[in-house]
Amino acid sequence: MTAALVASPGTSVLADDALLAEWDDLADRVGAGPFQRPGWYRAWWSAFGTSSVRLVQVRREGRLAGVLPVTRRWGRVTTLDNWHSFLCGPLAEDAATRSSLVDRAISAAGLSADLGHLGSDDAEHVAALAADRGCRVRRSMIQRSPYVPLDGTFDAYRSGLSSKFVGRIRSRRRKLEQSGELRLVVHTAPDEVEPALRELLRIENLGWKAExxxxxxxxxxxxxxxxxxxxxxxxxxxxxxxxxTLGGRAIAGELALVDGQSHYGLKMGIDPGFRAAGPGFILAHDLIERSFSQGLATFEFMGSASEDKMRWTGETRCIEQVRLFPPTVGGRAARLAGLGETAGRRAGTVAGRLADRPVRAIGAVVSRGSRSGDRTPQTGADGPGPAPS
Incomplete structure (x- = not known):
């Protein structure tokens, strides 16, 4: 098994058709979601990418066994993700391959490495491996993303929801149907995409989102x-x-990816002129019902756990970021620089609170802080232990 970091100028590493075919084949073998496929990363990089893509690869007897796309700039390695991403992370056929990918990414990081949008298992694995390699590790929560497990039947699932909530959806549906035929139209064919996408973009750009x-x-x-x-x-x-659609007019829409295992809702739009009638709830209801009929395993709302989404489920996925600092002079300097920024922000907050206080009150606060500091052992930002020097 060999691990390598392939560096190519610009996006050429994402334009190698033979490599991308191998990548897709690997994703098929391990049952990966769409967010770990080369097509997703190509779209992401074309919109948000800077500098050059580097591809961490692991091969076994010439076969691609693992891949992790990253960027490396000024000694910092980062994965290709942002708030439009979902679960990404290393794509590997087994735990040993995943470890090799992370090891290679660590070795390429002179100052730090940020691996974002990891599931909890991946985050735990990356953090433990990095700690074993002597790295200082910071693990943080990006968001909790709601999802519906599609177990049993839709009727059984709906019976577990709030009867008041379900009744409100029914009454709003009946009220809308008094104005015309209410239909769910799902477009999947490539030749249907452009006009449907234009309509969704129009709706999604109305109201508060545009403002x-x-x-x-x-x-x-x-x-x-x-x-x-x-x-x-x-x-x-x-x-x-x-x-x-209501009487042929689109009043709500959703752009989603569906891979045979899950429905991933990327973006939803609602015509604000119909918001009081709750078309978004009706659309979500019908899409969840459709997902049950398709035999999918989960319906993924994506995004954060808002109150409206949590009406449908009590389940969420933890999506995490792991930032690691290698045991090098540069890694230590980068970590301490981050601690300095944090301390500066905290100091600014304290200064702001004290700015309007009388001098005597400020003296009392400083005095109390000095006395408590004499009694309290120092704690580093990464956990118990001596404060960084």
Whole structure:
């Protein structure tokens, strides 16, 4: 088994068709989700990428056994992810291969390495391996993402929801149906994508999202990303673009990836003119029902655990980031620089609180802090132990 970091200028490493075919084959073998496939990373990099992509590879007898795309700039290694990502991390056919990928990424990091959007098992593995290699490790929660386990039947699942919530959806559906035919139209064919996507983008750009600049159309990079994702996913047979129509007019829609195991809701849009009628809840209800009928394992809401999403489920996935600092002079300097920034922010907060206090009150606070400091052992930012010098 050999591990290598392949560096290519620009995005050429994501343009090697033979390599990408091997990558997709590996994803098929291990049952990976769409967010670890080369098509997803190509779309992501075309929208958000800078510098050059480097590909950590592990091969067994010439066969691709593991892959992890990263960037390396000024001694910092980072994975290709942001708030539009879901579960990423090392793609490997076994634990030994995953360890080799992480080892190679660590060895390429002169100052630090950030591995983001990891599931809890991956985060635990990466953190433990890095600690064994002498790295200082910081593990943090990015978000808790709600999902519905699709066990049993849809009727049994719905019976476990709040009867008041389900009754409200039924009454809103009946009220909308008084104005016209209410239909769920799901587009999957590549030739259907463009007009349906335009309609979804129009709806998603209405109301508060447009006002806050958080819609897909608000930023050119985000627009380019989701268009690229839709094009790739439609060709790969992973796209479901759903529109809830009333009398032929779209009033809500969702862009999703569906891979035979899970439904991943990437983006949803609602016409604010119909918000009081709850088309988003009706759409979610019908899509969950559809996912049950497709025999999927989970319905993934994605994003954070908002109150509206948690009406449907009590389950969430922990999505984490692991930041590690190698046992080098550069790694120690990078960690201490981060501690300095944190201390500076804390000092600024304390200064702001004290700014308007009388001098005597400030003296009392400083005096109390000095006395408590004499009694309290020092603690480093990474856990108990001596404070960094």
């Amino acid at each position: 806050q600049g958080s819609s897909i159309l608000a930023q050119a990079s985000t627009h380019r990303f989701y268009r690229s994702v839709a094009g790739w996913a439609a060709t790969a047979g992973l796209l479901e673009l759903s529109l809830l």
